[in-house]
Amino acid sequence: MKKMMKKVIVLTLVCAMFVSCFTGCGKKEKTVTLTIYSQLANFSGEQLGWSAKILKDKFNVVVNIVPDQDGVYETRMESGNLGDIVIWGSDGSDYQQAVATGMLYDWEEDDLLHEYGSYIEEHMANALQKNRDMNGGTLYGFGHNVATSANDHEAFFYTWDLRWDLYKEIGYPAYNTLDEFVDVLAQMKEVCPKDDNGNETYAVSLWPDWDGNMVMYVKAMATAYYGYDEFQLGLYDSETGTFHGALEENGPYLTALKFFNQLHQRGLLDPNSMTQTYDEMSEKVQAGGTFFSIFDYSGNLSYNEKHIDDNKAMMAWAPGDATPIAYGLSTLGGNRVWSIGANTEYPELCMEIINWFCTPEGTMTYNYGPQGLCWDYDEEGHPYFTEFGKQAYFDKETEMIGDYEGCGTFNDGTFQFNNTTWTINAENPDANGEKYNYQYWSSYQLPAQTEIEQDWRDYTGVNSAQEYLNARAYKVSPGTAYQEAKIEGEFKTTWEAVTDVIVTYSWRAIYADDDAAYDQIVSEMIDQANSYGYDACMDWSNEQAQIRHQCELDVQ
Numbered sequence: 001m002k003k004m005m006k007k008v009i010v011l012t013l014v015c016a017m018f019v020s021c022f023t024g025c026g027k028k029e030k031t032v033t034l035t036i037y038s039q040l041a042n043f044s045g046e047q048l049g050w051s052a053k054i055l056k057d058k059f060n061v062v063v064n065i066v067p068d069q070d071g072v073y074e075t076r077m078e079s080g081n082l083g084d085i086v087i088w089g090s091d092g093s094d095y096q097q098a099v100a101t102g103m104l105y106d107w108e109e110d111d112l113l114h115e116y117g118s119y120i121e122e123h124m125a126n127a128l129q130k131n132r133d134m135n136g137g138t139l140y141g142f143g144h145n146v147a148t149s150a151n152d153h154e155a156f157f158y159t160w161d162l163r164w165d166l167y168k169e170i171g172y173p174a175y176n177t178l179d180e181f182v183d184v185l186a187q188m189k190e191v192c193p194k195d196d197n198g199n200e201t202y203a204v205s206l207w208p209d210w211d212g213n214m215v216m217y218v219k220a221m222a223t224a225y226y227g228y229d230e231f232q233l234g235l236y237d238s239e240t241g242t243f244h245g246a247l248e249e250n251g252p253y254l255t256a257l258k259f260f261n262q263l264h265q266r267g268l269l270d271p272n273s274m275t276q277t278y279d280e281m282s283e284k285v286q287a288g289g290t291f292f293s294i295f296d297y298s299g300n301l302s303y304n305e306k307h308i309d310d311n312k313a314m315m316a317w318a319p320g321d322a323t324p325i326a327y328g329l330s331t332l333g334g335n336r337v338w339s340i341g342a343n344t345e346y347p348e349l350c351m352e353i354i355n356w357f358c359t360p361e362g363t364m365t366y367n368y369g370p371q372g373l374c375w376d377y378d379e380e381g382h383p384y385f386t387e388f389g390k391q392a393y394f395d396k397e398t399e400m401i402g403d404y405e406g407c408g409t410f411n412d413g414t415f416q417f418n419n420t421t422w423t424i425n426a427e428n429p430d431a432n433g434e435k436y437n438y439q440y441w442s443s444y445q446l447p448a449q450t451e452i453e454q455d456w457r458d459y460t461g462v463n464s465a466q467e468y469l470n471a472r473a474y475k476v477s478p479g480t481a482y483q484e485a486k487i488e489g490e491f492k493t494t495w496e497a498v499t500d501v502i503v504t505y506s507w508r509a510i511y512a513d514d515d516a517a518y519d520q521i522v523s524e525m526i527d528q529a530n531s532y533g534y535d536a537c538m539d540w541s542n543e544q545a546q547i548r549h550q551c552e553l554d555v556q
Contacts, residue, residue: 032061032346034353037076037083039068039094040336040418042209042278049413050370050404059353065416077103084344085354087419088337091134091143092484093492095337099135105340105347107139116351119359127333134483141340143333145423153326153476154425155437156469158224160318161299163291165311165452166192172459176320178225178259185268188291195289203263203291206273207281208507213499214246214253215506217273217294218260222252224294227323227475231548232484232541233499233534238477241549245538246502247526254522260510261518274507288312296465305394308450315456316465323473329423330479336419358421360430366415367424367436368393373402374410381432384443393438439466480551485544494533501528 047055047063055061066072066083073094076082082103088095098104107113113121113128120128120142127142145154166188175181185203195201210216219230228235234245235252246253263269270276270284284290285302293299293314300314307313318324340350356362361371364383368375374389385393392398396411407413424437438444445463448454462468487495505525512518526534 030060031056032059032349033064034061034085034344034346034350035064035066035083036085036087036417037066037068037072037341038087038417038419039073039089040087041065041067041416042418043067043416044069047416048408050400050407050410051365051413051415053404053407053413054365054370055353058356059349061349061353063417077101081343082341084341084346085350085417086339086341087417088335088339090484091335091337093487095339096486097488098339099138099140103342104140105342105344105350107141107340107351112347112351113139116348117355117358119355124333124358126331130332130481131337133481141338144336144338144420145327145330146333146421146426147329147331147423147479148427150329150331150479152425153328154423155439155466156324156326156474157296158220158294158324159296159299159316159465159469160224160322160324161293161296161303161314161465162317163188163192163288164313164315164317164456166291167317168452168455174320178255178319179262181319182259182262182266182268185263185291186266189268192288192291195284196287199284199287199289201289201291202270203268204293205270205276205281205284205290206260207276207278208274209278211503213502215257215503215510218256218506218510219246219253221256221259221294224324225256225319225322226252227325228252229325229327229477232544233495233502233537234541236545236548237475238549238552239475241545241552243542243545245534245541247529247534257506257509257522258518261512264511265513265515269510274511300465301394305391311450311452313450313452313456315453316468317456317460318469318472323475324469326469326474326476328476328478329425332479332481334479335484338419338421354421360428363422363436364428366420368438369410369413370404373400373404377431378443381430382443383428383431383434383438383441385438439464478552480548480554482548482551485540485547487540491536491540495537497532498529498534498537501525501532 043065044067045065047065052063055063068089082098086104107117124142124146127146128139131142132139169191170187173184173187175184189201189203192201206217213233219235222228222235223230226235228237228244231243234243234248236243244251248254260269282298282302285293285298286306288303288307303314338354340347344350357366364375365371369389369392373386374392375383375385377383388401392410397409399409400407400413422436425435428434428436434441448457457463460468462471502525505521505528509518509521509525512521
């Protein structure tokens with residue numbers, strides 16, 4: 001019956017396409033509203049702006065995005081309808097449960113992939129096979145960040161951005177450890193106590209939106225400093241296969257946690273870090289309210305363009321002992337899976353849209369905006385930013401113009417489902433051998449835009465953050481076919497109780513007013529976690545680390 005209904009839908013679509021004399025891009029005569037349930041989204045509601053216009057023009061669709069807020073997954077599973085397009089934060093328990101209960105569409109049923117996803121079928125064979133292998137031979141999608149070659153690593157996004165103008169002002173003091181870094185940040189606040197709006201400045205501003213098994217920014221600091229990847233309930237060293245539990249004494253997570261508490265004790269941590277949203281944090285960065293970020297997107301990409309005229313900039317500069325992580329490229333893709341809901345009325349349309357995001361046009365549009373207005377290719381096929389496109393990309397509050405006038409700012413139109421198809425460092429087959437990543441475009445190798453950027457170049461001897469990070473010590477986390485094991489039953493209850501304790505008490509520890517209070521809160525966190533079954537979580541995490549390490553060895 002299910003196949004019969006699908007064939008009826010196919011026939012209906014074919015008839016509609018015939019009547020409207022369509023050319024095959026997937027657009028229908030009647031506007032269709034599709035729901036994208038994305039575990040990676042930070043936005044809820046209808047996709048707006050320039051991207052909404054593109055989707056409407058190409059496919060005659062309106063997209064409604066549902067993020068993975070508390071209880072959403074369970075509610076949608078119980079309803080029997082996850083959505084039309086379903087994007088997974090990982091290929092772990094939630095994804096596996098959806099597969100096991102028939103909630104996802106088989107991409108090879110009725111030749112769906114072959115007929116409507118031809119670009120994916122032709123160019124992502126390894127990523128598709130990885131998905132078949134993990135699902136007993138049935139294809140339900142593919143993972144994010146697919147590479148065209150495995151001979152390189154992703155662009156660094158743990159870039160350790162620092163207010164270089166302030167660093168220069170205090171005399172470029174050297175720092176190797178996190179403790180020494182705190183002292184340098186304190187000096188920076190002495191010379192810059194207020195931001196552009198007259199508000200108090202801080203070393204860094206955090207946000208809780210993306211907390212998971214641990215506090216996101218804490219585990220990310222450990223990743224940026226040690227080069228260990230977030231993994232299960234701790235951090236994992238790909239070089240040795242060693243797993244470090246979140247509560248390991250003097251381990252990476254607790255070391256990073258203490259760093260943020262030191263910042264708090266010295267008045268260097270934004271006091272709203274535990275309660276504010278990502279957008280509220282971003283506004284503070286744009287106003288010069290912070291001195292560093294381990295991430296590029298909450299550092300130079302938010303701050304620099306607005307401060308060119310002031311000769312100020314955030315530039316990459318890591319502690320001497322830091323070994324930031326770089327993620328290895330893999331033709332297998334990552335673990336954030338694109339899929340289609342089993343009960344969608346429009347599987348063909350969903351496939352066409354995902355397929356478009358995998359084409360060079362779709363990938364470039366996702367990253368840089370509308371072709372022609374924001375970017376294009378020159379006569380030799382090399383990609384370049386238009387003047388408007390460069391301005392809009394680096395100052396995302398720029399109002400759209402031309403055919404997209406009235407669509408709000410560039411930021412308003414950013415695709416909000418928050419997943420990728422190709423890795424940004426994949427080769428763009430339309431770009432004369434160049435990558436999707438603008439930082440490597442021949443057209444983008446530009447002189448320094450400000451005196452302070454030139455000062456950074458002179459001091460470091462390099463011309464870009466990527467060049468700087470590639471020239472210093474770092475660690476690579478290789479891509480593999482590893483798939484997270486499913487957490488279920490009583491163990492799932494244990495896991496959720498333990499992780500809730502770690503997130504809750506970590507925030508309390510960050511805000512401890514002295515070392516004694518900090519030590520007491522951490523001790524309580526450890527006791528509470530142990531009482532809920534932390535040891536069982538560690539046994540499971542260690543087992544998974546061994547499996548992952550073997551998968552990494554198999555790739556080498």
